[in-house]
Amino acid sequence: MTGPRILQNFSGGTVHLVAADPRAADALASTLVKFGVDLRVVPLVDGKAALDLAALREDRDVLVVDGDLDLPLDLAGGAGETFPVVPVIGLIGVEAPSRLKALMQIGATAFLRKPIHGAAVYSALFMGINGFLRRRYLETRLEDHERRRRGRRFVIKAIVNLMHRAGIDDDQAYAILRRESMRRRVSIEDYCTTLLRAGTGDDAGPEQVPAARRSAQHE
Amino acid sequence: MTPATFRIGLLFSSTGPYAVVARSMLNGALLAVDEFNAASGGPRLEAVVVNPGGELSRYSELSADLLQSGIRHVVGCYTSSSRKEVIPVFEKHDALLWYPSHYEGFETSGNVVYTGAAPNQHILPLIEHMTTLAGNRVYCVGSNYIWAWENNRIMREAITARGGQVVAERYLPVGETDVTKSVEEILALRPDFIFNTLIGNSAYQFLRALRLACAARGLDQPAVLPVASCSLSEPELEEIGPEAVDGHFSSSVYFATVESSANRRFLDAYAAAYPNGPTLSADAEASYVAVAILGRALEAAGTDAIEPVRAVVPQIALEAPQGPVRIDPATMHAYLTPRIGRSTRDGRFDVVMAASAPIAPDPYLVQSTPRFAVAPKPSHLRLVQ
Numbered sequence: 259m260t261g262p263r264i265l266q267n268f269s270g271g272t273v274h275l276v277a278a279d280p281r282a283a284d285a286l287a288s289t290l291v292k293f294g295v296d297l298r299v300v301p302l303v304d305g306k307a308a309l310d311l312a313a314l315r316e317d318r319d320v321l322v323v324d325g326d327l328d329l330p331l332d333l334a335g336g337a338g339e340t341f342p343v344v345p346v347i348g349l350i351g352v353e354a355p356s357r358l359k360a361l362m363q364i365g366a367t368a369f370l371r372k373p374i375h376g377a378a379v380y381s382a383l384f385m386g387i388n389g390f391l392r393r394r395y396l397e398t399r400l401e402d403h404e405r406r407r408r409g410r411r412f413v414i415k416a417i418v419n420l421m422h423r424a425g426i427d428d429d430q431a432y433a434i435l436r437r438e439s440m441r442r443r444v445s446i447e448d449y450c451t452t453l454l455r456a457g458t459g460d461d462a463g464p465e466q467v468p469a470a471r472r473s474a475q476h477e
Numbered sequence: 478m479t480p481a482t483f484r485i486g487l488l489f490s491s492t493g494p495y496a497v498v499a500r501s502m503l504n505g506a507l508l509a510v511d512e513f514n515a516a517s518g519g520p521r522l523e524a525v526v527v528n529p530g531g532e533l534s535r536y537s538e539l540s541a542d543l544l545q546s547g548i549r550h551v552v553g554c555y556t557s558s559s560r561k562e563v564i565p566v567f568e569k570h571d572a573l574l575w576y577p578s579h580y581e582g583f584e585t586s587g588n589v590v591y592t593g594a595a596p597n598q599h600i601l602p603l604i605e606h607m608t609t610l611a612g613n614r615v616y617c618v619g620s621n622y623i624w625a626w627e628n629n630r631i632m633r634e635a636i637t638a639r640g641g642q643v644v645a646e647r648y649l650p651v652g653e654t655d656v657t658k659s660v661e662e663i664l665a666l667r668p669d670f671i672f673n674t675l676i677g678n679s680a681y682q683f684l685r686a687l688r689l690a691c692a693a694r695g696l697d698q699p700a701v702l703p704v705a706s707c708s709l710s711e712p713e714l715e716e717i718g719p720e721a722v723d724g725h726f727s728s729s730v731y732f733a734t735v736e737s738s739a740n741r742r743f744l745d746a747y748a749a750a751y752p753n754g755p756t757l758s759a760d761a762e763a764s765y766v767a768v769a770i771l772g773r774a775l776e777a778a779g780t781d782a783i784e785p786v787r788a789v790v791p792q793i794a795l796e797a798p799q800g801p802v803r804i805d806p807a808t809m810h811a812y813l814t815p816r817i818g819r820s821t822r823d824g825r826f827d828v829v830m831a832a833s834a835p836i837a838p839d840p841y842l843v844q845s846t847p848r849f850a851v852a853p854k855p856s857h858l859r860l861v862q
Binding site: 263264265266267268269288289291292293376377379380399 | 564583584585586587726808809840841842843844846847848849
């Protein structure tokens with residue numbers, strides 16, 4: 259597995275700061291300018307961030323959230339595992355488990371201690387953004403694997419159908435289905451699912467079966 | 478009221494493994510102190526010189542001693558590792574380190590003013606020059622530490638973006654002088670050019686061995702396998718020796734051969750003050766620039782407290798030996814003029830390329846590198862059955 263590409267140049271990005279202490283903004287602003295990154299201080303209204311999470315740009319925005327605030331983000335999943343669509347960097351003041359857990363629950367992938375030290379910001383951005391990209395990549399892969407796992411029973415059905423119809427063994431049937439799926443540039447699970455859904459019972463099968471069968475018999 | 482004298486620290490390893498360059502840096506700094514004192518009708522500078530002897534642990538000890546004695550500004554350090562070592566001390570005492578050497582970038586400390594070249598002012602112009610001149614297949618060889626690692630990363634990014642190739646990336650321990658394997662590999666791979674980030678004796682031995690191996694095969698090394706570097710300076714050319722000194726490319730914001738009246742004055746003053754050398758280097762000029770700007774800033778601020786000094790520093794425009802120099806307030810790095818030099822038999826550099834004006838520092842390369850790191854080259858293999 260190669261993983262996602264490493265993002266190293268943050269120029270053109272925006273950090274949205276959700277914090278009560280204005281000193282955090284001063285410390286961040288003087289450092290972010292060196293990276294070509296803008297800072298936007300998100301107003302707090304009754305302790306909640308006045309921020310449209312849905313409007314954040316997935317590939318350019320980063321949230322920096324003060325862990326000492328009480329659930330400042332309005333996430334749809336409440337206290338569950340629903341993360342914002344952008345990387346989150348946690349600001350740590352009180353290092354208590356409840357505060358750290360709250361940052362974990364909003365998907366923080368890097369941390370900065372308060373007061374913010376300029377020399378730590380590049381590392382936090384680098385780790386936070388790339389940790390987020392890696393997590394999202396793994397989530398996508400996991401989702402893909404889950405979908406394929408659900409399709410495995412169609413592969414088994416298609417193999418059995420083909421074995422009966424073409425009079426070949428399971429290895430030969432699998433090889434034919436795999437080759438056909440690759441030719442069509444889809445996964446074998448998707449191919450078999452489509453095949454079975456499109457066909458009617460034993461009639462379903464790849465067009466090339468006779469040729470494949472002849473080939474198998476000559477081996 | 479402005480004090481009559483400002484004490485400043487000068488922190489250079491005038492003995493130890495990189496003493497040749499560090500001594501030229503100390504000389505450059507002391508020359509600027511003398512010139513400032515001679516020209517100033519106001520405050521004087523009093524330099525307190527300390528020598529860590531190239532030992533990392535001594536850097537922080539001596540820095541702490543200087544700052545505890547009441548000094549607020551220290552010009553010094555040559556290697557990145559020594560700078561990294563002392564920065565926490567300067568942050569703790571809220572003092573300013575004036576770092577006068579080219580370096581690999583990717584650093585931000587509010588307690589440092591950088592007067593040497595940032596990577597966009599040395600390695601990027603070198604890549605541009607060498608790919609145009611020689612081609613885009615490069616062999617990288619360096620000393621195994623941050624200077625080489627980071628420069629090679631930047632080289633790989635830029636070469637790949639040009640459709641070129643890093644044919645090999647090899648590291649030797651700092652101080653290693655057995656370079657045989659690399660030389661043999663270069664002769665086998667025949668890159669368009671060699672990017673050399675070896676330092677000190679390793680670099681000198683490598684250049685000698687490569688020249689010798691090429692000569693044995695009837696190859697004109699500078700023409701066939703040119704070597705390019707971002708650190709090779711005049712004092713080092715003397716160390717290489719006459720057989721292998723010429724034809725090497727170096728990217729630097731200053732060479733002693735720069736044509737300007739400010740540089741002629743600088744050369745004459747340096748030669749008069751230090752007739753026994755060592756020869757001037759880019760880092761010596763950066764040290765001279767650091768003290769010259771520091772002196773003017775102290776005079777303008779009327780105090781050595783670092784906030785007022787930091788505030789006036791960007792307003793100072795210096796006509797330096799390399800040309801106009803000023804400090805960018807956002808990064809506290811300097812606007813400098815990139816140049817490419819080619820070494821000659823008499824141990825100097827012919828300036829073969831120069832930017833027309835100083836360019837802004839970009840220590841994080843936000844203006845010049847791709848957003849995403851270069852991905853490993855994809856395999857050309859594909860499934861056929």
